[in-house]
Amino acid sequence: MFSTLVSRAAAALLVGGAAVQALQVDLTSAQSIKDTAATIAYDMMTYYKGNQSGGIIGVLPGPPPNPSWGYYWWESGAMWGTLIDYWHYTGDTSYNDVAEAGIQWQVGEHDDMMPSNWSQSMGNDDQGFWGMTAMSAAETNFQNPASGQPSWLSLAQAVFNTQAVRPDNTCGGGLRWQVYPYLTGYDYKNSIANGCFFNLGARLARYTGNDTYAQHAEKTWDWIQTVGLMDENYNIYDGAHIETNCTDINLVQFSYNMGVWLLGAANMYNYTNGSAIWENRVNLLLNSTFNTFFPGDIAYEVACEPKLTCTTDMFSFKAYLTRWLAATTFVAPWTRDLIMPKLQASAKAAAAQCVGGATGRACGLSWSKAPAYDGTYGVGQQMAAMSAVFVNLLPLQAVGSPLTNSTGGTSVGNPNAGSQSVANPEALKPATEGDRVGAGVLTTLVLVGATGMFGWMSL
Numbered sequence: 381m382f383s384t385l386v387s388r389a390a391a392a393l394l395v396g397g398a399a400v401q402a403l404q405v406d407l408t409s410a411q412s413i414k415d416t417a418a419t420i421a422y423d424m425m426t427y428y429k430g431n432q433s434g435g436i437i438g439v440l441p442g443p444p445p446n447p448s449w450g451y452y453w454w455e456s457g458a459m460w461g462t463l464i465d466y467w468h469y470t471g472d473t474s475y476n477d478v479a480e481a482g483i484q485w486q487v488g489e490h491d492d493m494m495p496s497n498w499s500q501s502m503g504n505d506d507q508g509f510w511g512m513t514a515m516s517a518a519e520t521n522f523q524n525p526a527s528g529q530p531s532w533l534s535l536a537q538a539v540f541n542t543q544a545v546r547p548d549n550t551c552g553g554g555l556r557w558q559v560y561p562y563l564t565g566y567d568y569k570n571s572i573a574n575g576c577f578f579n580l581g582a583r584l585a586r587y588t589g590n591d592t593y594a595q596h597a598e599k600t601w602d603w604i605q606t607v608g609l610m611d612e613n614y615n616i617y618d619g620a621h622i623e624t625n626c627t628d629i630n631l632v633q634f635s636y637n638m639g640v641w642l643l644g645a646a647n648m649y650n651y652t653n654g655s656a657i658w659e660n661r662v663n664l665l666l667n668s669t670f671n672t673f674f675p676g677d678i679a680y681e682v683a684c685e686p687k688l689t690c691t692t693d694m695f696s697f698k699a700y701l702t703r704w705l706a707a708t709t710f711v712a713p714w715t716r717d718l719i720m721p722k723l724q725a726s727a728k729a730a731a732a733q734c735v736g737g738a739t740g741r742a743c744g745l746s747w748s749k750a751p752a753y754d755g756t757y758g759v760g761q762q763m764a765a766m767s768a769v770f771v772n773l774l775p776l777q778a779v780g781s782p783l784t785n786s787t788g789g790t791s792v793g794n795p796n797a798g799s800q801s802v803a804n805p806e807a808l809k810p811a812t813e814g815d816r817v818g819a820g821v822l823t824t825l826v827l828v829g830a831t832g833m834f835g836w837m838s839l
């Protein structure tokens with residue numbers, strides 16, 4: 381309470397000579413939405429040091445131990461995808477060149493979004509997030525890279541193709557969390573890794589018209605229901621271990637799982653020209669999403685928001701939830717009237733609590749406590765608040781539907797992309813114990829384990 385008063389008071393003071401106020405967004409004004417999103421985006425990009433001496437192009441600083449705080453590789457890919465959508469909705473091209481350069485720097489030695497630098501933390505979900513970013517670039521006709529560089533569509537196809545051969549027979553199918561056998565989490569099969577693959581398959585099917593992608597997506601959907609990671613009420617749980625044939629289901633629920641499966645299902649609905657099966661699945665997923673993640677109509681990260689126990693990763697999940705809900709409204713048009721009220725309430729709340737930090741306008745996570753600021757800050761919080769805001773341009777101005785090969789998409793694909801991909805022999809060296817401890821963590825709760833902060837949810 382005290383700190384809340386302090387930060388709100390600080391927000392009203394002069395910072396750096398300029399009057400600082402909470403970001404009050406007027407959702408009836410396209411200009412207000414654009415101005416607010418631009419401010420939040422600008423502040424988000426102050427975290428990016430890829431252009432500076434010592435920085436690596438395309439990635440945010442981190443992860444630990446160098447520096448002692450920081451971001452895993454996947455989140456940078458997610459950030460470029462958010463900036464592509466930001467441009468698509470607002471028309472602001474400020475970050476297009478830096479996004480293009482950032483993605484292209486990270487495509488990897490075999491143009492498959494698996495650069496060897498990051499082989500100590502390469503999950504299928506991590507690769508999948510970069511693949512979905514490339515897919516968004518193709519669907520929006522984001523500026524095409526120079527010839528000689530891999531096209532957006534071919535990058536998405538490469539991620540899909542490399543992953544399509546990875547499911548094994550443990551747990552009756554499905555992708556493992558991690559790509560390489562030496563990584564902690566290789567024995568875990570989870571909803572986000574499979575959700576990214578499903579999402580990409582559905583969108584590639586719609587974009588290219590190639591049914592092979594849809595068949596893999598169907599199979600992935602069937603698997604997640606059979607194994608029980610998605611239950612009969614369309615709750616989606618984090619994952620389970622192959623040692624138990626995936627019966628030790630970790631019941632924690634994260635909002636990005638709802639978003640990634642919902643948008644995939646909506647694309648399957650669209651690809652099948654409106655099948656009743658996929659329509660039903662979209663409706664049930666949407667209902668489950670609203671029930672669990674939108675108390676009071678405001679997006680809420682139920683697993684960690686109540687006590688602010690979110691990891692760096694988790695602080696960003698509402699960015700994908702809000703963006704993918706908005707994307708769903710293009711391909712499953714009847715959902716727009718259901719989804720927009722939630723995005724409106726979320727945007728108002730999200731902007732109103734951006735009153736923190738030295739700028740007096742840093743965004744926290746606790747939107748439903750607005751105008752109180754929760755004291756947290758970072759790329760995830762900025763990305764989430766900005767996404768909630770810019771998607772509200774939808775009712776006010778024309779925003780183009782995701783394109784396809786036959787409706788003007790210009791990214792030229794390569795169905796065989798990723799076939800040069802090899803498991804990097806260097807990377808396959810057994811990791812040291814130190815490497816294992818530092819191994820990539822998307823949903824870090826696996827490492828936090830039974831005694832950690834999420835332990836109570838794991839059975």
Ligand SMILES: *[C@@H]1O[C@H](CO)[C@@H](O)[C@H](O)[C@H]1NC(C)=O
Pocket residue numbers: 431477478481
């Ligand atoms: C960062 O790099 C991109 C791509 O090379 C360039 O367009 C942009 O202007 C650079 N930004 C800064 C701040 O140097």
Ligand SMILES: *[C@@H]1O[C@H](CO)[C@@H](O)[C@H](O)[C@H]1NC(C)=O
Pocket residue numbers: 436437485486487488495497
């Ligand atoms: C890999 O790491 C080196 C050394 O830090 C850096 O120069 C290079 O840009 C990195 N490449 C990628 C793709 O991250």
Ligand SMILES: *[C@@H]1O[C@H](CO)[C@@H](O)[C@H](O)[C@H]1NC(C)=O
Pocket residue numbers: 551552606607608625626
């Ligand atoms: C393992 O799990 C899969 C998926 O739920 C199931 O189809 C299969 O029968 C299980 N195998 C055994 C041996 O229990």
Ligand SMILES: *[C@@H]1O[C@H](CO)[C@@H](O)[C@H](O)[C@H]1NC(C)=O
Pocket residue numbers: 651652653
């Ligand atoms: C959807 O409709 C189009 C146009 O009638 C048709 O060419 C296409 O095969 C249909 N797609 C599916 C998956 O049925």
Ligand SMILES: *[C@@H]1O[C@H](CO)[C@@H](O)[C@H](O)[C@H]1NC(C)=O
Pocket residue numbers: 663664667668671
């Ligand atoms: C949606 O969720 C509500 C609340 O749990 C439930 O009462 C309702 O039956 C659900 N609707 C559908 C179509 O499942």
Ligand SMILES: *[C@@H]1O[C@H](CO)[C@@H](O)[C@H](O)[C@H]1NC(C)=O
Pocket residue numbers: 649650653654710711712713781782
């Ligand atoms: C598929 O998406 C397009 C583009 O948004 C939309 O115009 C069309 O109505 C959708 N198809 C169905 C069956 O809803």
Ligand SMILES: *[C@@H]1O[C@H](CO)[C@@H](O)[C@H](O)[C@H]1NC(C)=O
Pocket residue numbers: 785786789790791792793
């Ligand atoms: C669309 O797909 C067809 C068939 O795969 C291909 O020949 C054509 O080049 C594609 N168009 C674009 C713009 O990539």
Ligand SMILES: *[C@@H]1O[C@H](CO)[C@@H](O)[C@H](O)[C@H]1NC(C)=O
Pocket residue numbers: 541590591592593795796
């Ligand atoms: C469809 O996609 C599959 C899987 O990537 C690929 O093997 C096949 O060549 C593609 N078909 C066409 C006509 O592009």
